[in-house]
Amino acid sequence: MTPPVLQAGGITSGYGQVRVLDGVTLTVPDGSVAVLLGANGAGKTTTLQALAGVLPIWDGRVTLDGRRIDGRQPYDVARMGVTLVPEGRGVFPNLSVAENLAIAAHAVRDSGISDRHHRVDDVLEMFPRLRDRLAQAAGTMSGGEQQMLALCRGLLAKPRLLMIDELSMGLAPILVEHLFETVSRLKEARQTMLLVEQYLTYALGVADICYVLNKGRVVFVGEPNELRGTRALASMYLGVGAS
Numbered sequence: 001m002t003p004p005v006l007q008a009g010g011i012t013s014g015y016g017q018v019r020v021l022d023g024v025t026l027t028v029p030d031g032s033v034a035v036l037l038g039a040n041g042a043g044k045t046t047t048l049q050a051l052a053g054v055l056p057i058w059d060g061r062v063t064l065d066g067r068r069i070d071g072r073q074p075y076d077v078a079r080m081g082v083t084l085v086p087e088g089r090g091v092f093p094n095l096s097v098a099e100n101l102a103i104a105a106h107a108v109r110d111s112g113i114s115d116r117h118h119r120v121d122d123v124l125e126m127f128p129r130l131r132d133r134l135a136q137a138a139g140t141m142s143g144g145e146q147q148m149l150a151l152c153r154g155l156l157a158k159p160r161l162l163m164i165d166e167l168s169m170g171l172a173p174i175l176v177e178h179l180f181e182t183v184s185r186l187k188e189a190r191q192t193m194l195l196v197e198q199y200l201t202y203a204l205g206v207a208d209i210c211y212v213l214n215k216g217r218v219v220f221v222g223e224p225n226e227l228r229g230t231r232a233l234a235s236m237y238l239g240v241g242a243s
Contacts, residue, residue, distance in 0.1 A: 003066040004029045005161050005192045006051070006082075011060035011070070013050035020046040022216040023060070028161065028209075031190035033183070035203045037227075038213035044196040045087060047213070048163050051194075052084040053077035064160060078107075081160030087169060087196075089150040093139025097130055097149055100138050104153040123152040126182050144175035151182065162186070163194045168202065180206060204228060 006028040014020040020043050028034045036044050049055040051062060053074040062070040069077050092100050101123070105116040124131045127148040133141060138149055147167065154162055167183070168176040180202045186193065187206055197203040204210070204224040212220035212227070220227065 008062045012058045013055050020216050026211050032208040033187050033193045033206050034209045035207040036196045036211050042213040043216040048165050083154045083157045083159035083162050085150050085154040085164045087165040089146045091138040091149050098134040104156040123155050144171050161192050165196045168199050
């Protein structure tokens, strides 16, 4: 039986001496989109950072395609196939769009110059607006354009698992819709993803499986339709008006 792309079992993690995650368990099957939901402070970003190796995992285990990745440095986790597009975009603001893309493409081992150029062209096809801004400093672009660039950088790594933290943060609804159209296309291409997202409607629209966190614990696991039918749970943990 083929193992899931990601399997996290009973992980605890946090900052300094402060425990934030308390036995988080989740699975992301191959080619699926898992969405991590919860109120502010529930532990969503902490979960992604722990899975990416940015934060230490104090207990539990994490596997990627059956291989242990917990306890490794972030660059090792990334090389094994986990890419995190962080909240706040994480682009190099003083470098041009082209330079940002070139750095991301160059970071992939075992790829030649022609392959890197081809992959850059592929991601620019998704966001043609960036093609017109290749010479522009990334930090001078709009928030939506920077988010497009951050997503392109993540895809250039050819991730086995793409994790995205708050894709829609601070963006106008029309840009959010455009970005989630791209996520839908990636899903059709069977890119395995784990998303943290504040817009419940968009999140449930792309999700195959939903996890709801509360105070560092998973309190709900199920398909989108199950969560949609649990209004009390959605209201309690996601907040009124989350959609």
